[in-house]
Amino acid sequence: MADVSQDLPATSYALLGLLSFREELTGYEVKQWADSTLRFYWVAPAMSQIYTELARLASLGLVEARDVPDGRRTTRRFRISPAGVERLRAWLVESPVEFPVLKHPVALRLLLGHLTGAEPMRQMLERYADALRERRAELAAVRQAIGDDETLSYPALVAEWGLRYYDDEAVVVAGLAERVQSAGTDTGRRRQPSAARRQ
Amino acid sequence: MADVSQDLPATSYALLGLLSFREELTGYEVKQWADSTLRFYWVAPAMSQIYTELARLASLGLVEARDVPDGRRTTRRFRISPAGVERLRAWLVESPVEFPVLKHPVALRLLLGHLTGAEPMRQMLERYADALRERRAELAAVRQAIGDDETLSYPALVAEWGLRYYDDEAVVVAGLAERVQSAGTDTGRRRQPSAARRQ
DNA sequence: TGTAGCATGTAAGCCGTTACATGATTGA
């Protein structure tokens, strides 16, 4: 059962959290849930990590594994244990809440616009706006699927938060695309075409 | 000089990008820059990683290292090479732009409100709102420091983007705190005090 | 004189990914 007191990475708690909503899931099903929800606020761990993580949680007694006959084969189903629920609740109320970490390749690249000039940056922002719309649609589908099931009111809240975030981001990105364009072409600001061509 | 064609992690390009603004920096100075700017849109790598990364970039010929006498000791200063600028520009215009990844512990925990009830979640959102204000102030100072230096117009744009993001987030979080409270206490919705106390 | 900041690294180790492997089931 290993050292129960060791502290776990947040992703462990994320998976444990998924199991706190549903009775019994296979690793495969956990992955699908993670892909469809966790992905928007955390990460979608690789399949291999899901299985490794579930094995660890099982060895700590935080989830219980059961081999269930399923037609001709057997699949392994995991459910959260009472100890798992307690552990998860303790983590929720006792551990310090970290500030979000954003890895934003679009912002990172925009930072370096002096190397490319305005036009490539504008195009990048347009493509990002498209991707945002797509993402938003995916999350909207998730929100839809949740419905108004009372047991899922917190997930619903989080989904709506995400939708709002995508909407705000879309507005800002549109503004940036405009500002970049005007800065690079037709205002009084110094032009940036291939500025810094020389290092 | 190693294999020049290998592709690098984005963090390498981030550091290379910092060097594309300034003439010559020590590893220590690169760390300070990363902490004060990169942190908001990407990551602030550990000192040890900065040095390792700079060594790699040097071995690839993308930066040039020079030992500069500084008082009684010598410090190692790095500057981006012409090859480095080209490499960075190529990355900017040719490599696919990934969608941002958000690791949002607050959202992750809010998802699990059914385990704690409304009040702890409301408190967490309040604390997050405080942290947001603090962060915003730090970024505002960065924006201030940039001023209206034309060579830093893109970094300025990105900083303003960040400020806007923090402002939007603050508004949404305030709304969430209210909704969580009313959902948990005084509306017609089913109460959540210690719902799911039993697993 | 001592502490904080400047400065530079190495080693161990965790988190998480991709690649690799394998096999059953379902439906076109």
Added chain:
DNA sequence: TCAATCATGTAACGGCTTACATGCTACA
């Protein structure tokens, strides 16, 4: 019957962190 999906793992490896080590310099 063939492909997609369900299902479960192991191995190798990269990225990044923490811990450890070391020494100089400026200033209170």
